[in-house]
Amino acid sequence: MEQNVLDERARPVETRFELAAWRMVERWLEAGQILVSAGDVRMAREFLEHTGCRVEDVPGLRVRVVNGDGRAQEMTREAAVMIALRQLAARA
8 A cells, every 4th residue: 555645644653552563563473473462462452442442451361352332352462462453454
């Protein structure tokens, strides 16, 4: 996809997750697996909350993500990071 940066202003970065996402994915590709650090989860959580979701910790290193219309889904921390990546990609 091309973007003419002279005629179209880029959307401003609003969260740390937006800056770190590419490096995060590169790290996974190099490792050959998805390895989510506590920092990755914190940044994904910040991003999800910025987009209107509520993220709650639940036992067993899992989180509950509640979207804007009240639907809740319990998932692993890795899945929550993937949800954040999908939402970020959809904004582009």
